[in-house]
Amino acid sequence: MIDAASDWTQVRERLHERGLRWTPQRRTLVDVLSRTDGHVTGSELVERCREIDPETTPSTVYRTLDVLEELGLVRHGHGADGREEFHVLPAVEHGHLHCQSCGGTWEVEAAEAGSLVGSLEASRGFAVDLSHVTIVGTCAACRRAVAET
Amino acid sequence: MIDAASDWTQVRERLHERGLRWTPQRRTLVDVLSRTDGHVTGSELVERCREIDPETTPSTVYRTLDVLEELGLVRHGHGADGREEFHVLPAVEHGHLHCQSCGGTWEVEAAEAGSLVGSLEASRGFAVDLSHVTIVGTCAACRRAVAET
DNA sequence: CTCGTTATTGCATGTTGTGGCGATAGCATC
DNA sequence: GATGCTATCGCCACAACATGCAATAACGAG
CATH class of the missing domain: 3.30.1490.190 (Ferric-uptake regulator, C-terminal dimerisarion domain)
Known part of the structure; x- marks a missing residue:
């Protein structure tokens, strides 16, 4: 069993290594993701972020997801209806x-x-x-x- | 080689059999489809219909596509980016x-x-x-x- | 702690579709 | 050819993303 927590606690450093920044908005999304397993749609993530921070902007969430995908923390795919689906911490392909x-x-x-x-x-x-x-x-x-x- | 033309010329009758109607808008789309082979995206079809009839409404096109799919004349799928793709007259699965x-x-x-x-x-x-x-x-x-x- | 650089944000706007609703118009019947 | 039933249309609003741009704010440096 992998210790998922460590992956998330190191996001900040991983970002800094690449000259990227650790912002409140990103913290919110990482927070949500760290309590999620399996699959989520993009809009679901936006909603959950809004529960924490009602000011959450959709485009910020989607852009942050792109960044996290580059770090390998999420992978996106498309469901049967073509909507985006994110696999969180894909331990098993x-x-x-x-x-x-x-x-x-x-x-x-x-x-x-x-x-x-x-x-x-x-x-x-x-x-x-x-x-x-x-x-x-x-x-x-x-x-x-x-x-x- | 299947005679594709016959499939399209009979659309009107196929619709009537089910109590559905043959309208100018449907004629436009069928026109476009009969000159298309392979794959097209939904928005592409809307554009091509507009070349024939600039008044074309997107929702009408999408709804007509649903009807034609029920008749088996097109099949829809989703491309890698999740956008709709239509297979016209899928001769070979x-x-x-x-x-x-x-x-x-x-x-x-x-x-x-x-x-x-x-x-x-x-x-x-x-x-x-x-x-x-x-x-x-x-x-x-x-x-x-x-x-x- | 203050600055300056520049990654990010938020906003406005665009794209691809979906769905409700009143108005229109096929088409079978007379 | 006129009539009535109701399938379909056009329009509007909305969902899920994407993108350009000016304003903001991380964060490393001094």
Whole structure:
């Protein structure tokens, strides 16, 4: 188990190393992120920041997220509807499955997606960025439901 | 080779069968689509409609696209940036690869993606909708470029 | 503690879509 | 050709981001 806390406490230094600054607005967002795990949408993050600081400006949040992504603290992807989704501290590389029928979402880890990643790498030399992908389709339960109709 | 023209000339009847209507605005969009192949973004379609009819309203275009999707004439997906992309008359089911580094895009046909589709179906019973997926990663050329640096 | 440099912020504005609502206009019927 | 039902349109407002720009404020230096 990784000590997630240390990643966040060092953000300030990581920023300074690159000549970037530690501002109240960034502190607010890092605060929110450190209490978040899994996935969040951009607008969700804006809302949570506003709970701490009602003055929060959306563009500032989005721009800070870009910076944090460069530091490797978050990764962004797009959900089935195309909206931004952020993976916080992606300990394990994973992708997502989304059911068009019931709207459910599941994670697929690298191991399970191995054959996809492997086959594309073999045939094209294409390195899949699993964390950025949302695979859409129909889940087992919904397929059964349709079949029974 | 399928005769694409027939698909479009029958749109009117297909609409009528469902109690839907054939309007000038729909005619404009179908006109544009019949001269399009491959992929287009929503805003691109709005623009092209405006070239024919400058009065074109975006919401009408988007709503018509929804209707045409129900008829199976287009399929929508999301590009790497999350924007809507429409596949016109998807003769062959296919997905997309997008390189984060050079911005290039390639198509993957069902056959090539077979192992992905197959493995997820086997392990989870999840039926992948290939046409809706954009897989992001790094292409062979860009990987070589990075490796040589 | 004061300064000066310049990274960031906040604001205004633009883009891509979505959804409600009253007015319009297809089209089947007479 | 006139009529009525209701699908569709146009418009407006809003959601989720992105971006240019002038004003602000980190923070290293003195």
